Amino acid sequence: MPADGAKHPALRRQCADAILPVTTAILGAATLWFWLHIEPPQQVQARVPGLDQAPSPVVRKAEFSVDPQASSSLTMGAVPGVGAPSSIAGSWPGFRGPNRDAVYRDETPLARTWPESGPPVVWTVALGEGYAGPAIHEGCVYVLDYDESAKADVLRCLSLDDGREIWRNGYLVELTRNHGISRTVPAIVDGHVVTLGPRGHLASWDAKTGANHWLIDLVEQHGVKVPLWYIGQCPLVDQGRLIVATCGPDMLVAFDYRTGQVVWKSPNPRGWTMTHSSIMPMEFAGRRMYLYCGSGGIAGVAADDGSLLWDSTEWPEQFATSPSPLALPDGRIFLCSGYGSQTGSLILQLKVNGKEFTAEVAQALPPREFNAEQHTPILHQEHLFGIRKRGRGQLVCLDLEGREVWNSGRAHFGHGPFLFANGVLLLLDDEGVLTMAEAGPEEFKVLGQHPVLPDGHEAWGPPAMVEGRLIVRDLTRMACVDLRQPP
Numbered sequence: 447m448p449a450d451g452a453k454h455p456a457l458r459r460q461c462a463d464a465i466l467p468v469t470t471a472i473l474g475a476a477t478l479w480f481w482l483h484i485e486p487p488q489q490v491q492a493r494v495p496g497l498d499q500a501p502s503p504v505v506r507k508a509e510f511s512v513d514p515q516a517s518s519s520l521t522m523g524a525v526p527g528v529g530a531p532s533s534i535a536g537s538w539p540g541f542r543g544p545n546r547d548a549v550y551r552d553e554t555p556l557a558r559t560w561p562e563s564g565p566p567v568v569w570t571v572a573l574g575e576g577y578a579g580p581a582i583h584e585g586c587v588y589v590l591d592y593d594e595s596a597k598a599d600v601l602r603c604l605s606l607d608d609g610r611e612i613w614r615n616g617y618l619v620e621l622t623r624n625h626g627i628s629r630t631v632p633a634i635v636d637g638h639v640v641t642l643g644p645r646g647h648l649a650s651w652d653a654k655t656g657a658n659h660w661l662i663d664l665v666e667q668h669g670v671k672v673p674l675w676y677i678g679q680c681p682l683v684d685q686g687r688l689i690v691a692t693c694g695p696d697m698l699v700a701f702d703y704r705t706g707q708v709v710w711k712s713p714n715p716r717g718w719t720m721t722h723s724s725i726m727p728m729e730f731a732g733r734r735m736y737l738y739c740g741s742g743g744i745a746g747v748a749a750d751d752g753s754l755l756w757d758s759t760e761w762p763e764q765f766a767t768s769p770s771p772l773a774l775p776d777g778r779i780f781l782c783s784g785y786g787s788q789t790g791s792l793i794l795q796l797k798v799n800g801k802e803f804t805a806e807v808a809q810a811l812p813p814r815e816f817n818a819e820q821h822t823p824i825l826h827q828e829h830l831f832g833i834r835k836r837g838r839g840q841l842v843c844l845d846l847e848g849r850e851v852w853n854s855g856r857a858h859f860g861h862g863p864f865l866f867a868n869g870v871l872l873l874l875d876d877e878g879v880l881t882m883a884e885a886g887p888e889e890f891k892v893l894g895q896h897p898v899l900p901d902g903h904e905a906w907g908p909p910a911m912v913e914g915r916l917i918v919r920d921l922t923r924m925a926c927v928d929l930r931q932p933p
Contacts, residue, residue, distance in 0.1 A: 510667065514660035514706025521617045521649075522598060524656030529603075529610030532585030536912030540581050540633040541680035541724055543865070543910070548824045550867035554914040555931040558870070560882070564896030568926040569609035573919065576628030579680075579863075579908035580917045580924065583634045583653065586612060587910075587917060589924065590641045592627040599643040601632070601651055606915060609926060613656035619645050621676075626921060629678040629722075631908055633688070638703055640688055644676035648690060650703060660706035669694025671719045674766060678722035680908075682736070685749060691738045693720040697754070698736060698747045710752035716759075718742045721767040728773035731798040737771040737779060739763070744771060744781065744794070746803060756803035761792050769822040772830075774846055778808060784819025784835040791816045793848055809848045816842055816850070820861045820906060829887045831871065833859055841873065841883075841890060854890050857881070863908050867916075867929075874909065878902020878920050880927065898927050 511517045542548040557565065574592040581588045587604040593616065600616035621627050621644055633640045638659065639651045646664035651657065664670040670677075670692050682689045688703040697714035701707065718740030726737045727749070734749040745757035764786035772780040777796035784790075790813035794805045811817075816834050823832030823844075829851065830844040839861060841854035860876030870893065871885035878899025884891040898918060899905055905920035914930035 510661075510663045512667075514662045517661040517663075518658040520661060521615055521658040522596075524613050524615040524652075524658075526613050526656075527611030529605035529608065529612040531612065532606035534585050534606050534913050534915065536582065537584070537634070538580075538582040538910040538912050539635065540683070541579070541631040541908060542822070546682070546726060548822070548865040548908075549826060550865055550911045552868070552911075552913060554868070556868050556870065556914060556929050557931045558882075558893055560894040560896060564898065565880070565894075566928040567898055568607075568915070568928050570899075570923055570925040571604065571609045573922055573924055574627060575623055575921055576626040577904070577907040577919075577921070578628035579631040579919070580910045581632045581634050581639070582606065582910050582912050582917065586653070587924075587926075588632045588634065588639050588653075589919075590628055590630060590632055590643065592621060592644070597621070599628075599641075599645075599647060601639065601641055601649075601656070603639075603653075603656060606912070606926065609924075615651060615656040615658060617647060617649070617661060619643065619647060621645065625675050626904070627676065629676055631680040631910075633681045633683045635683040635703055640681050640683065640703055642677060642679060642681045642690065644672075646670045646672055646677055648681070648701075648706075650706065659704070662701075662706055664690070664692055664694075668692040668696065668699060673720055673722055675722065677720065678724075678768060679720065680724045682725045682727070684727055684736075685734075689725055689736055691720060691725055691740070693718050693740050697740065697745060698725070698738060698752060700752060712747045712752040713754050714740075715754070716740075716742050716757070718745075721763055723767050724770045726770045726773060728779070730773075730777045730796050731803075733803075737773065739767050739771055739781065744779070744805070746796070746805075756796070756805055758794065758805040760794065760805070760807050768820045769818050772822055772825060774825065775828075778846070779805070780823065780825075780830060780848075782816060782818040782823065782832065784817050786817075787813065790814070790836075791818075791848065811848050816844060816848070821863050821908070824864070824866060826866050827887055831864075831866075831885060833862065833864065833873075835861075839875070841871075841885070843885070843887065843890070845887075851887060852890055857890075857892060861904075861906050863906065863918075865909055865911065867911055872909070872911075872916060872929075874898075874905050874918050876902070876905055878905045878918075880916075880918065882929075899923055899925055 598616040603612040650659040688701040696711040698712040700709040723739040735746040743759040782791040791811040793809040795808040838858040843851040862874040864873040902920040907919040
């Protein structure tokens with residue numbers, strides 16, 4: 447028997463007319479269900495000032511110009527904050543301070559005893575994960591941070607008075623945690639703040655306004671191979687030039703810090719790649735040179751023209767090299783690392799014959815005598831002071847022949863940083879406990895200890911100090927501690 451609709455043409459037409467909208471509605475509902483349940487929704491984030499006109503998160507090679515100043519258009523734009531520069535004077539303009547030696551020479555009297563509550567912690571601010579240390583100048587604290595929500599390296603300028611942000615600026619770059627992210631200390635010179643980011647972005651910023659002067663991708667433009675745990679090299683400004691170990695086709699490159707233009711390049715005949723170590727200057731036999739530990743050894747590069755004065759394969763990288771080479775008197779160089787089972791430290795002796803320089807091994811120390819995983823020892827009072835990795839981070843005093851004079855015994859500091867300040871040694875351990883001690887060739891005596899970063903974790907970033915204010919950090923926080931002698 448035929449269906450009822452076959453007997454009534456008008457009813458068939460009404461049914462046909464209803465099919466199209468019903469079908470459309472069903473398909474629309476199905477599409478909406480598929481979009482909501484099969485494809486995960488994109489996360490919507492609040493608008494961030496400065497990102498409205500930003501480039502895509504993946505910085506492509508084609509976006510970078512051969513002119514570093516033209517590439518500054520890739521930055522996000524300076525975003526002002528509510529902070530203001532402090533009236534506190536003094537400058538800690540880069541890695542290990544004004545002389546790159548981790549010695550604070552200001553005459554501000556420091557307290558030699560602390561109350562039970564510890565020295566005053568003036569302010570604390572949150573940071574992205576990392577170990578990047580601060581630089582300080584004209585009442586401002588500068589730190590290269592990583593903003594995971596914005597996916598950007600961000601230079602932050604903070605007030606030394608209260609930690610409030612004065613401005614920030616940065617550029618987009620995709621990074622993931624790799625034992626933290628940020629690692630380097632800015633270099634401040636003549637109103638410029640120079641930064642070197644985890645993936646090799648070298649940039650210069652206006653110290654007062656945050657405006658970007660220029661930006662270079664060292665990976666794309668200079669053949670940098672990023673080390674295992676991102677870049678840890680802190681830029682050096684010396685004799686009006688910015689010196690960076692690129693270790694691509696060239697070992698070291700000198701830039702004009704004002705423009706980003708190349709001044710000279712040094713050869714890299716052995717094809718060494720970049721380590722976590724930083725460049726250190728040295729004077730010997732009337733020549734100023736730059737010492738750098740590449741992946742295959744150490745080299746001395748002439749400061750005036752970038753020529754390779756000497757190199758040595760006696761100190762190859764053993765998994766990782768973080769401490770920087772340290773120039774000693776009479777043409778000697780102290781080297782150390784926390785990896786390797788045979789040699790923990792090495793002393794090289796430079797020699798010169800006419801214009802020819804050579805480096806010979808003067809002393810090799812096994813790890814049990816001295817090794818260091820992260821921080822460069824300090825040359826002070828004709829002795830070396832450093833944290834030995836063996837023994838859970840003992841402080842060790844060595845003479846200039848590498849012989850141990852004393853160690854800190856049961857006092858352990860892990861991989862923490864340290865600096866000398868007005869006759870005392872300030873050390874921060876892994877958990878954020880600050881120790882003040884008398885430390886010289888004769889003795890080690892603890893004067894005070896206090897957790898300035900309570901419940902701290904991996905407090906490894908290099909500290910900075912001006913006018914009695916010490917800036918320290920752990921993995922996610924930075925704090926200002928007032929160490930001045932009370933009135």
